[in-house]
Amino acid sequence: MGAEQPVAFTADDYRARIRRAVDEATDAGLAGLLITPGPDLTYLTGYRPTAITERLTVLVLGQDTEPTLLVPVLERPDAEAATGAPALTLADWRDGQDPYAVAAPLLKPGARYGISDSTWAMHLLGLQHALPETTYASLTQALPMLRAVKDPHELGRLAAAGLAADETFRQMLGVRFAGRTENEVAADLARLLREHGHNQVDFTVVGSGPNGANPHHEAGDRTIAEGDMVVLDFGGLKFGYGSDTTRTVHVGEPTDEEREVHDIVRRAQQAGFDAVAPGVPCEEIDRAARKVITDAGYGEYFIHRTGHGIGLTTHEPPYLVEGERRPLVPGMCFSIEPGIYLPGRFGVRIEDIVTCTPDGGRRLNNTPHELAIVS
Incomplete structure (x- = not known):
């Protein structure tokens, strides 16, 4: 691999x-x-x-x-x-x-x-x-845009990193979650990223249950239980270029509310992606995703920008945030990662790396966005 x-x-x-x-x-x-x-x-x-x-x-x-x-x-x-x-x-x-x-x-x-x-x-x-x-x-x-527009060879490396992260997630769906600690699941993520060609693992966020309401929660000793929502955010470098993807899974059958919140985030992520086109200001991607969450009544629980650039590092310009008026240009690569974080309860985030093309956006992560059920 x-x-x-x-x-x-x-x-x-x-x-x-x-x-x-x-x-x-x-x-x-x-x-x-x-x-x-x-x-x-x-x-x-x-x-x-x-x-x-x-x-x-x-x-x-x-x-x-x-x-x-x-x-x-x-x-x-x-x-x-x-x-x-x-x-x-x-x-x-x-x-x-x-x-x-x-x-x-x-x-x-x-x-x-x-x-x-x-x-x-x-x-x-x-x-x-x-x-x-x-x-x-x-x-x-x-010169914030010095490295922002990627050439075809850079895009190829980013695509390879994204594919490796996708394969990692697909294999994680067969991993046991219940009864294991976040640290143990994070170790599985790191191992699989390396097996799929990552020479460097930068982060393996595993936020289970109430820990998922902290967007940058580091995996800890909490034991994952039946009924937990679990945020998985992971990535690193392959061929010198970054991967970064997030999917939220559920241990066992979710409640109606959990399904609803996950679906709102899914629709917000899609809205952000649909807004990608050359010449569109970066802030418009944030606005498109944020509107879906705000209209659903969860605006105060979306507490970070919608995305960041990626390349030789996993966070770099451009940033998809209110006030960033620079237009998207074909070759720019960035995350689209809206989320809802309910303190003390659970969180949901869905993230893909996207590149702007002359015809719109192209995802470099292509695993399903539907809420996956794990054991």
């Missing part, structure tokens, strides 16, 4: 990403970008340092300069082996040197740069000390 391999990204792919990033930075009024270890560096170069440490690693991008990756000398061999290395000039510094003094000539004094959100504070402060007139803006504020 999970043996299929994705199309590899090439040096030309990374060159194109870097050119686009520099152009977008210029359009945003920035002199360039400073990219430290994290998803942005992986996206632009294919380089993923083995450890994010106190040693400065930074990719410096600007309109009038060669893309330059500054690394500790001991990590240079790994940087040279990165797929995107041919698109870069490599520079290094040695222990005992001031890395910020080495980096300073690569920047324009007094200019404004976008800088990775994941940059350690000590590195930002070091750069500020070396170039006190230079200013910085977080990438989420300056």
Whole structure:
């Protein structure tokens, strides 16, 4: 299982990403970008340092300069082996040197740069000390859509991750729930994700009974019982790209109220999906899903945004939330995950990853939305 391999990204792919990033930075009024270890560096170069440490690693991008990756000398061999290395000039510094003094000539004094959100504070402060007139803006504020629109090879990886999560859920329907703890069920989820090719499991939410009313409940020692509604939210990385799906199951026969609440969430999720189209503001997806729940009288129990982007990380722009007016663009990928959470009683959430296409939305999760009965 999970043996299929994705199309590899090439040096030309990374060159194109870097050119686009520099152009977008210029359009945003920035002199360039400073990219430290994290998803942005992986996206632009294919380089993923083995450890994010106190040693400065930074990719410096600007309109009038060669893309330059500054690394500790001991990590240079790994940087040279990165797929995107041919698109870069490599520079290094040695222990005992001031890395910020080495980096300073690569920047324009007094200019404004976008800088990775994941940059350690000590590195930002070091750069500020070396170039006190230079200013910085977080990438989420300056270029929030840098990684939002996926190319066909990225979409293929996301689809593979979604399929693996779907197969995991299908097998979970045959797992025993009653009489076992949430932690035991979560371990089954993690095991199956790995069996279906995930190299990293990021979360396995198992919210049974009243715990399901907490959207981010972590699996615990509660023993699942007959009559429990159980929220299952799980995902991670396969081929470097994320999966994230939620289904709500019931142990034994549900009550009429439980069926009704689940159906309201199902209809809300469908309404959000039906609203997906190029040019539609992100907030309209939230509004469409939220209206169904509000009209049914449960609006106060839908307590989070309708969705988030996904790619190299499981949460990234765009966000489907009131006030986000950026339009959807073909290639954007995001969750649609409305929920109802009744404190002290139970919760229901249904989540699919969806990509925007020229013709509307396409689901990357395709397991049934009906309330599944488990034993």
